[in-house]
Amino acid sequence: MQIPKVRATVPAIIVFGDSTVDPGNNNQVSTVLKSNFEPYGRDYYGGQPTGRFSNGRIATDFISEALRIKPAIPAYLDPKATVPAIIVFGDSTVDPGNNNQVSTVLKSNFEPYGRDYYGGQPTGRFSNGRIATDFISEALRIKPAIPAYLDPKYDIEDFATGVSFASAGTGYDNATSDVLVSRATDW
16 A cells, blocks of 8 residues: 655744744844844845844744745744733732632732732732732733732723733642642641
8 A cells, every 4th residue: 555645734833932043033122132233144145134143044944944934934023013911820929819719728818918019908919019920011011910810809801901810829730739738738
């Protein structure tokens, strides 16, 4: 029996990564980490710097060419791009108070938590003030704090620009909570 030759095609490559695969997106970002100057790009098409952290093409360019998509992956970051919302998944490091509404021993809705937060009251954040996602949201000019999905003070309209589903004690594996339960019985 002869296996028919099938030629699979890949219509596109979507790349997420660091400087090893950045085709020039940092040119549009306020950062000191740029490569849009010589000697970068001297072996690239036209011999001009593109923002690639390379004197020529990067690995994803070669992959794209091998898959017959295009000889080089272009930078895609739009300098006028905006982020309309932030959706957060995570553990205690980004839990803004979801655990206040969950039956768990992992809570932070008591002092000294929240003393540096707006109003000086505990919110359920495992912090004396704001958490990383609050600062990110503010930096993106979305809102000063990301609300907890389970917080009854908020409605669905409040979540249009961001919401957090993070819950302290969560993990990728069910064993994450088992560790807590086994340790809690020791106390």
